[in-house]
Amino acid sequence: MTGAPRPEFRPPRPRSPVTESAVWAAFEGIPDPEIPVVSLVDLGVIRSVDVHDGHVRVEFTPTFLGCPALEVMKRALEQTVAALGAEPEVQVIQDDSWSTDKITPAGREKLRAAGFAPPAPREASAPKLVQLQSNAFRCPYCGSTETKLENIFGPTPCRSLRYCDSCRQPFEQFKTI
Amino acid sequence: MNELLLGLADDELVIGWRDSEWTGIAPMLEEDVAFSSIAQNEIGHARAVYELLTDDADALAFDRPLEEYRCAPLVELRLLDWAHTIARRWLYEEADRIRIAALMDDAESAVAGLAAKIDREEVYHRMHAEMWHERLRGEPRFHDAVADLWPYALGVLPREQRAELARRVGLDEVEPVERGTHTPELAELWNEMTMVRRSAPAGAQW
Numbered sequence: 418m419t420g421a422p423r424p425e426f427r428p429p430r431p432r433s434p435v436t437e438s439a440v441w442a443a444f445e446g447i448p449d450p451e452i453p454v455v456s457l458v459d460l461g462v463i464r465s466v467d468v469h470d471g472h473v474r475v476e477f478t479p480t481f482l483g484c485p486a487l488e489v490m491k492r493a494l495e496q497t498v499a500a501l502g503a504e505p506e507v508q509v510i511q512d513d514s515w516s517t518d519k520i521t522p523a524g525r526e527k528l529r530a531a532g533f534a535p536p537a538p539r540e541a542s543a544p545k546l547v548q549l550q551s552n553a554f555r556c557p558y559c560g561s562t563e564t565k566l567e568n569i570f571g572p573t574p575c576r577s578l579r580y581c582d583s584c585r586q587p588f589e590q591f592k593t594i
Numbered sequence: 595m596n597e598l599l600l601g602l603a604d605d606e607l608v609i610g611w612r613d614s615e616w617t618g619i620a621p622m623l624e625e626d627v628a629f630s631s632i633a634q635n636e637i638g639h640a641r642a643v644y645e646l647l648t649d650d651a652d653a654l655a656f657d658r659p660l661e662e663y664r665c666a667p668l669v670e671l672r673l674l675d676w677a678h679t680i681a682r683r684w685l686y687e688e689a690d691r692i693r694i695a696a697l698m699d700d701a702e703s704a705v706a707g708l709a710a711k712i713d714r715e716e717v718y719h720r721m722h723a724e725m726w727h728e729r730l731r732g733e734p735r736f737h738d739a740v741a742d743l744w745p746y747a748l749g750v751l752p753r754e755q756r757a758e759l760a761r762r763v764g765l766d767e768v769e770p771v772e773r774g775t776h777t778p779e780l781a782e783l784w785n786e787m788t789m790v791r792r793s794a795p796a797g798a799q800w
Binding site (some may be wrong): 481484485510543545546568569570571572573574 | 624627628630631632634635636637638639641642645703704707708710711712714715717718721722724725
């Protein structure tokens, strides 16, 4: 027989139903277990999303290493990917790649609206007590800077306790990390 | 198993336990909160370091016979007065700062990355310790407590890092209380810490 060689038969590949943007969109629906007004995307803890052939590899970083919600977040990420019809692989990366600077502007405003003062930006050197004791921190309720440090530590590793002398309310201040 | 990392993890686990014991009985409410928060961080650090060494951090943390723990005697001591408790916080954070800084230069990126993360969180512990050190430095009871615990503090660090600790805290090096022999207090601590875990069969899901 003469003629062009027949092309090799390849069965059609099932189209991957999942795209990276679909995964990120779905992740925006996962609330932080402790402060549900913000999502995991708002917090900036999702380091990377890799979609390949219906398999989604997610890396995320804890805010603080002692965060008790790590397992809950991991499971929520896995379930969200599975609900999209893809196979999840979620890894917790415990390094220094997350910082409070990664909280999105939208996330910061959601925190403030919920009564938490968003974190100050990271500086070149580590935070000092004298900085925390200064009144550079704005009250999330009334906006005054007449605020004082009550405690370096608060109800969770990520927050300090402050008091607003203007509207006379205590509030929680996100630590810069 | 990496003895240095296991020692670090065991130190953080045990001092986390000791610090958590102050919840509700500290001399002021702010310190109940401070000690609880610091303890939570320390136990988180212990977990993260155990996870560098094993797939089953719980088993490594809780299921060893006592002689296989690598914690330093400093963290095991059951300290019932505030002067000693604060002296230990201060000395421990000064020692930890030095060894964490060294680990941040580790050839293995997972170790260096974790050490950098730990360092950022401990900035707030150091703030707290330095605040108290400033407040109490002129007090004879605090001075005596520091003197009592100083040999133990030296034992937290490997030999080559002790001179730096002495420089930082302004004390002369003395004969250290080395790792390797546990205090009688560790057995009691371990019994309480593992009581709930041991109450269920091995492999139970919580």
